[in-house]
Amino acid sequence: MLLSLIFIIIQALIVFAIVGAAVAVTLYSEIKVASHVQSKLGYMRTGWHGSLQGIADMIKLLLKEEILPGKIDKLIFLIAPYVAFLPVFLSFIAIPLGPGLIVKDLNIGILYFLAISSVGAIGIIMAGWSSYNKYSLIGGLRSTAQVISYEIPHLLSILPVIMLTGSLSTVSIVNAQEKVWYIFLQPLGFLIYFISTLAECNRTPFDLPEAESELVSGYHTEYSGMRFGLFFMAEYTHVIAGCAMATILFLGGWRGVFLPPFFWFLLKTSFLVFIVLLLRWTLPRFRMDQHMYLNWYILLPLSLFNLIITGLGILLF
Amino acid sequence: MDIELPNNIILTKLEPFFRWALSHSIYMFPFGTACCGMELIAVNAARYDLMRFGVIPRSTPRQADLMTVAGTITEKMAPLVKRLYEQMATPKYVIAIGSCAISGGPYHYDTYSVVKGVDKIIQVDVYIPGCPPRPEAIIHGFMELQEKVRKGK
Amino acid sequence: MIKTEELYLNVGPQHPSTHGVLRVIVKLDGERIVEAKPDIGYLHRNFEKICESRTYTQVIPFTDRLDYPSSMVNNLAYSMTVEKLAGITVPKRAEYIRVIVAELNRIASHLLSFGASGMDAGAFTIFLYCFREREFIVDLFEMLCGARLTYNYLRFGGVSQDLPEGFIEKTKEFCNYFKPKIDEYEDFLLNNYIYSQRAKNVGILKKENALSYGASGPVLRACGVKYDLRKDEPYSVYNEFDFDIPVGKNGDCWDRAKVRLEEMRQSVRIIEQALETIPDGEYLNSQVPRLLKPPVGDVYHHIESPRGELGFYIVSDGSSRPYRIKARSPAFSNLSIIPLISPGLLIADLIIIIGSLDPCFGEIDR
């Protein structure tokens, strides 16, 4: 009993270390990608090409004062960043990084991932509500609308994959892609999944809850110090989790030749993350009504259509 | 010297780390009101690239370490400057960019609505003179601030 | 039925995309704007009062700081007004130099505004691209007078210094470099699907309203009114150049951005022609006295600044100091249409509208 508890704790720490490192690298590459897109250099002075920047940022955020503004809903305000960060972090339990490199091969892995990663949005809504700031409130409400609507095509785009595999376990989905990656069978499904993941992570062109030019900083306007840092980390963790899941569902997970499986997984996920970062610095932002239109009028019918076609295909062949 | 020393040791050991971290990761709250605000944008843009020093613009004062007052502050604006400064989390720094923010500059004489220097309202750490100062001067000002952060006040 | 209440949102005076210190008090129903009230004056530096205690020459540096993205045009408007008042003639070469610098500055100002309209929609990169090109123009001005932003270059009866060596070649180089960039920006922002969805049919201004509000510049031309002082009341030597006046159709935010983009093309055309035909000769009328004492009277002169009709109304009492100077600020009139065009739109549209009106607060608040 005690031994297994220690084992679980060690596992959690390893996952935390991997996720933390991944977030730090993503943060650093975000600035570097942005800077090079904008013909700048980005971080240069902290360590070699600014490689220690993440550490400097973290130390600073940890030791800075945390302000509790007046009139806030104190309890909700204090726990909101954790509610935003923890579920996204926990979703890594069901993600296999290689053969056998998984915390727990749940037989409802996909369902678990979908359920727990969308809990993070509740943290955003809590932050928006409790901040006693109108910008935060609007940001929180936008987030609510976004999560409710984009969850549907998100789920519907995964269903065909589950139908093809016949299992909800992430490991068996990867194993089922031995011959052909699902992106070739489900190109439309991949596209819908990718777009709705962007929306779920609040990334451009769907970064409406924090829309910097409209809502100052949206839901985290009133947060300072490490609590703001947690929101920041939550966003990037969500991006990584979303991209890792896309790799498993559509890009054949760790499968590949020559290189060890873990590297293939890393390579595919990094490529997807890179595209997400690149999109951020090239595209403008949607307006709220257009954002909703895109979901209900385009993505939802398309994903239903995709589902029906897949069902027919399975029936016929 | 006495028993309470260990507590102090931890503090003094952490402080250099914090100072190093802060000097390399200054989140800036760009408060540009007038002409100098343009040069502040130019410093952040491609050619001068202030981001090399780890300076990132944040749009809310809560998350900022540094407020750059670039431009003239009028009587109507003064209460807001003070309020924005108070909203920032400690440790906080202020850079006054341009002669308007330092002393009123060209609007010092014969004027009824211009505050003659932002240091009449809030505490300023680094002054960057010029009307407007060149981007090189602004970068120098930021490096002076980094030096100041590292040494402590 | 749920009882709902309108929400008052205070946008500014410190907000990432109010282009300075604009404050708009917005009454919201959900995210929809019921009423928008701009509140200005956060940069009121009493230019007009200061001028009353300065000599005519000492006012020139203050005009720099009125509309700081386009200082040269401000200098030009003020100098031309005083020249009209005192009856000073300007040598031909100086007129050409003035046109070149004014058009260069128009490009610089439009670049800023065009980039900022992209940034308001969330496309941050276009803004930095525009700034990269703006740096080239700033370099040219630095060659000319040593300053990057506030030039103080024009004098009554000419300009303070002749063109430096190599300026003409460098400007030609810039024109050749810049022309393909304009097409790139058009593809990057105006033809972008998301941006055109955001900006088309947003903030439509009707022609009658534009006239009645005294709107001018790209805001007026985007409504389809072909009114440009460079063509309609040609000042300086503009009648010697061949250029078009772009007009929009709908008067929405997309049209305003488009008009600004086209104007940059036309400005490049004017600069190229002026560089070809610039005559030799004096650059400053040496007859102008140090301490200018214009005759008693009043005069109004207006020119086309990047933001619209920029005019100076000067009353002289015969002494060396102006009795009263009034700057007719185009952005002031342009900004006053916000309460008219924003109700019924979303809060995100308001940001786009403010950006498309291109306010500059040095000039609005004076």
Added chain:
Amino acid sequence: MGEERIVEIKTEELLKIAEEFKNKGYTYFSFMTAVDEKEKFSLCYRLSSLENKNSITIKVKIPRDNPVIDSLTSLWAGANWQEREVYDLFGIIFEGHPDLRRILLPEYWEGHPLRKDYQDERITKRPDFY
């Protein structure tokens, strides 16, 4: 170059004459301002006709001790902010203006700074060089 005319009229006639001009095609309200002429305020309105490319300047003089004049907001919407500015800086009251508040200075300000006799302890006089 367009034709420019200056018309000097009496205070009472302003609204009537302005309306006449508007009907004649002077639909563009360029600007309005005031000048403090010690005993009187002189107001100056500039209207333009974009079709005929000419403009007109209307000048009105109003007494200093009773600075009241009709507002033109009913004819040109652009007069709204311009009149507020003149009210703010000169203290001229526009009758019939829908929203006559200070526009540039804060609400609590006392006095009207562009009047020649405006006194303020904040003003530092510049040392004279000329």
